[in-house]
Amino acid sequence: MLEIFQLLILLITSFKSTSQGENNIMITIKDIAKEANVSEGTVDRVIHNRGGVSKKTEAKIKKILEFHNFSVNPVASALAMKNKHFIAALIPEYNDSDLFWKSPYLGILKGANDVKSFGVQVTTFTFNQYDPHSYLNTFNVLLETKPTAVIMVPNFSKETKRIVNKLEFLNIPYLFLNIDIDGFNNKAFVGQDSYMAGYIAGKLINLSIPKPSTFLIVQARHNITKNNAVSNRIKGFNDYFLKNNISSETLTLKIENLNNSSETKQKINSFLKQHPEIEGVFVPSSRIYIVVDCMDSNYLDKLELIGFDNTPQNIECLKNDSVAFLISQKPFEQGYESIRLMTDYLTLKKNMPNTKIHLPIDILTKENVDYNERNEFVIEYDNTKINS
Amino acid sequence: MLEIFQLLILLITSFKSTSQGENNIMITIKDIAKEANVSEGTVDRVIHNRGGVSKKTEAKIKKILEFHNFSVNPVASALAMKNKHFIAALIPEYNDSDLFWKSPYLGILKGANDVKSFGVQVTTFTFNQYDPHSYLNTFNVLLETKPTAVIMVPNFSKETKRIVNKLEFLNIPYLFLNIDIDGFNNKAFVGQDSYMAGYIAGKLINLSIPKPSTFLIVQARHNITKNNAVSNRIKGFNDYFLKNNISSETLTLKIENLNNSSETKQKINSFLKQHPEIEGVFVPSSRIYIVVDCMDSNYLDKLELIGFDNTPQNIECLKNDSVAFLISQKPFEQGYESIRLMTDYLTLKKNMPNTKIHLPIDILTKENVDYNERNEFVIEYDNTKINS
DNA sequence: TGCGTTTTCGTGTACGCACACACAAATATA
DNA sequence: TATATTTGTGTGTGCGTACACGAAAACGCA
Numbered sequence: 001m002l003e004i005f006q007l008l009i010l011l012i013t014s015f016k017s018t019s020q021g022e023n024n025i026m027i028t029i030k031d032i033a034k035e036a037n038v039s040e041g042t043v044d045r046v047i048h049n050r051g052g053v054s055k056k057t058e059a060k061i062k063k064i065l066e067f068h069n070f071s072v073n074p075v076a077s078a079l080a081m082k083n084k085h086f087i088a089a090l091i092p093e094y095n096d097s098d099l100f101w102k103s104p105y106l107g108i109l110k111g112a113n114d115v116k117s118f119g120v121q122v123t124t125f126t127f128n129q130y131d132p133h134s135y136l137n138t139f140n141v142l143l144e145t146k147p148t149a150v151i152m153v154p155n156f157s158k159e160t161k162r163i164v165n166k167l168e169f170l171n172i173p174y175l176f177l178n179i180d181i182d183g184f185n186n187k188a189f190v191g192q193d194s195y196m197a198g199y200i201a202g203k204l205i206n207l208s209i210p211k212p213s214t215f216l217i218v219q220a221r222h223n224i225t226k227n228n229a230v231s232n233r234i235k236g237f238n239d240y241f242l243k244n245n246i247s248s249e250t251l252t253l254k255i256e257n258l259n260n261s262s263e264t265k266q267k268i269n270s271f272l273k274q275h276p277e278i279e280g281v282f283v284p285s286s287r288i289y290i291v292v293d294c295m296d297s298n299y300l301d302k303l304e305l306i307g308f309d310n311t312p313q314n315i316e317c318l319k320n321d322s323v324a325f326l327i328s329q330k331p332f333e334q335g336y337e338s339i340r341l342m343t344d345y346l347t348l349k350k351n352m353p354n355t356k357i358h359l360p361i362d363i364l365t366k367e368n369v370d371y372n373e374r375n376e377f378v379i380e381y382d383n384t385k386i387n388s
Numbered sequence: 389m390l391e392i393f394q395l396l397i398l399l400i401t402s403f404k405s406t407s408q409g410e411n412n413i414m415i416t417i418k419d420i421a422k423e424a425n426v427s428e429g430t431v432d433r434v435i436h437n438r439g440g441v442s443k444k445t446e447a448k449i450k451k452i453l454e455f456h457n458f459s460v461n462p463v464a465s466a467l468a469m470k471n472k473h474f475i476a477a478l479i480p481e482y483n484d485s486d487l488f489w490k491s492p493y494l495g496i497l498k499g500a501n502d503v504k505s506f507g508v509q510v511t512t513f514t515f516n517q518y519d520p521h522s523y524l525n526t527f528n529v530l531l532e533t534k535p536t537a538v539i540m541v542p543n544f545s546k547e548t549k550r551i552v553n554k555l556e557f558l559n560i561p562y563l564f565l566n567i568d569i570d571g572f573n574n575k576a577f578v579g580q581d582s583y584m585a586g587y588i589a590g591k592l593i594n595l596s597i598p599k600p601s602t603f604l605i606v607q608a609r610h611n612i613t614k615n616n617a618v619s620n621r622i623k624g625f626n627d628y629f630l631k632n633n634i635s636s637e638t639l640t641l642k643i644e645n646l647n648n649s650s651e652t653k654q655k656i657n658s659f660l661k662q663h664p665e666i667e668g669v670f671v672p673s674s675r676i677y678i679v680v681d682c683m684d685s686n687y688l689d690k691l692e693l694i695g696f697d698n699t700p701q702n703i704e705c706l707k708n709d710s711v712a713f714l715i716s717q718k719p720f721e722q723g724y725e726s727i728r729l730m731t732d733y734l735t736l737k738k739n740m741p742n743t744k745i746h747l748p749i750d751i752l753t754k755e756n757v758d759y760n761e762r763n764e765f766v767i768e769y770d771n772t773k774i775n776s
Numbered sequence: 777t778g779c780g781t782t783t784t785c786g787t788g789t790a791c792g793c794a795c796a797c798a799c800a801a802a803t804a805t806a
Numbered sequence: 807t808a809t810a811t812t813t814g815t816g817t818g819t820g821c822g823t824a825c826a827c828g829a830a831a832a833c834g835c836a
Binding site for chain 4: 414416417418428429431432433435436438460461463464465466467468469
């Protein structure tokens, strides 16, 4: 009885593996042509809707294609296609005090390497994220290279309108990376739902502090009007308490220039002194490490801190217990997936799956942080080393 | 002054984009051959260490290759190579009561589709995860297909030894998926650090309950000796309290067969009744939804629950607030990345980057869960639909 | 030293599969 | 019957792979 049962299981598993294996055999255009008694060129015409094939012949070929579940060999297709595409990426530059944009840049680099042999070249143009003139000027340089498509971080609404008008006039498709703004015809947005990221930060900080409390939001002046993602995070954070009927409240400290250490230090600590009811600190930009560096250690020990993004400095704060959680947005993958998405659009004529490609909202603790961004290890291929 | 500053920024960004663009132009073997005054076949011999080229000619060619930072066009290489590879995947089957293994299977399917045109065929063989005979029998069927490489979930230590001995005798490379066991020559392990996943579960549940408490661990009997990942999770969970000097304690309830609803219901609720000190429940398997279904609602409202894996049933519990957190392990990606890794190993002769490829330890709440596994949406390619 | 044989070196090119153009053949129309 | 239109074939091309074959150099023997 048991033996029969096991034989049944074996038969079922054999059936599954057999049917799975069959679907993987590559049928070629030559096979289809032979079966339909036409030339390979005719099959190509049907596949690509090129016309010049009679309805009768076309129907016959289509039937055979469907019967075999035919798909074009994308490798052969890529080699045969002679047209080249040029993707230009317009992203903020990174520096030592704000390393956030390094990861998307690395993701773009990896993507560029991966799509090279599909006839797609990628060029990156970086601008100063606080300066709309740099944004526009860099865009103008970008445009001189006559790109096929553009991947851009839409930092400034007004300037973005001007940029987008030019792109649409020139029929250049574009997608937005990291910052989601509405009212444009971008092919897609690739990034995080920043409102929900802030909402989750509210949930986590509330979890750590069981009674209704007061939380401090620390903002750089730059971030107030210019960065849609940051303002969405703040809104999400505040809404967590509103929507869950939690009578916690938030106070906001605006700092003109986070990079001015002594001023920042003085402002934060005196604010904390004036508001001893504060139990936690929320930093909606990617630079919570600066806030940590400025806070007196007695406040650091006492307060719960929560910030965004997995820059090395922020991770260090996580690991030394100054920060309880970071909300991360898979920055490397944002860059990488943007390149892959746009490449698929250009080479396979594949429609974008959604207009909004939301990447995961990652909750990072000191324990899981090292497992999180394994994509950042750009893998060395043996064939780039010639017999060394 | 400001104008000069901006001009400097523009020059720097121009320089970066220019140098980035240059590195992306594909040099071909034909170009190298022309420059070295040899045939393309000779360049091929040097690249692949085939011999039959004089040392002088070889040195000249290598110099030119390095100067141009030449890399083989992997697309053309894949088309030219005529050898085929067969990857066999040995994974547990899924059913309606335990959907965990559906995601890795879908990841494998997507991987198989992606590597088809690189001359790699993938066949999946599934076994009953609680039955070592099924495991062995399925492996024997697998072996009949003469695979080039094997991706396997090493469920049972003893039987895995036997399987691995055969694979090594036949010189078939293999890697472990999802379950990490030591003492074997697997090319890699692809999966989560299950100890750390349990540890983080301990941290999160402790966060929700500020004073030292008592937690219930619910285990199916099957899981005790058979599944290394589950026992590691339990160890990690317990170690969180030990290592952080938290005088919480854990009680364990072992249930013979989680699928027997009435018995499970009775056992859980009477246990909870006998132990009113319990504040939270930890389910180290992927089936916390069964525990939720069995618990009386007054316990559900009162206790914090934490489990593993993002099966649809578990996600439902997350969304209706019965479960506070799920620790997820990117199951789809486990399947997908295993195929990609093994394919690279077989076709590019690329070494595995690490023996342990740890995937992220994802902390899921009801707010971020829908953003987490976007890879599971198997994207439809337009060229699989023939002009419909 | 010269000749025949063996070994080394290198070239040329068919092939993988899809793309798409030049050209020929078949059909329809005036 | 001549012309126009439709249909379809043949094939060079993309870049790398690797084998068949030819040329040159080295070796052994008379």
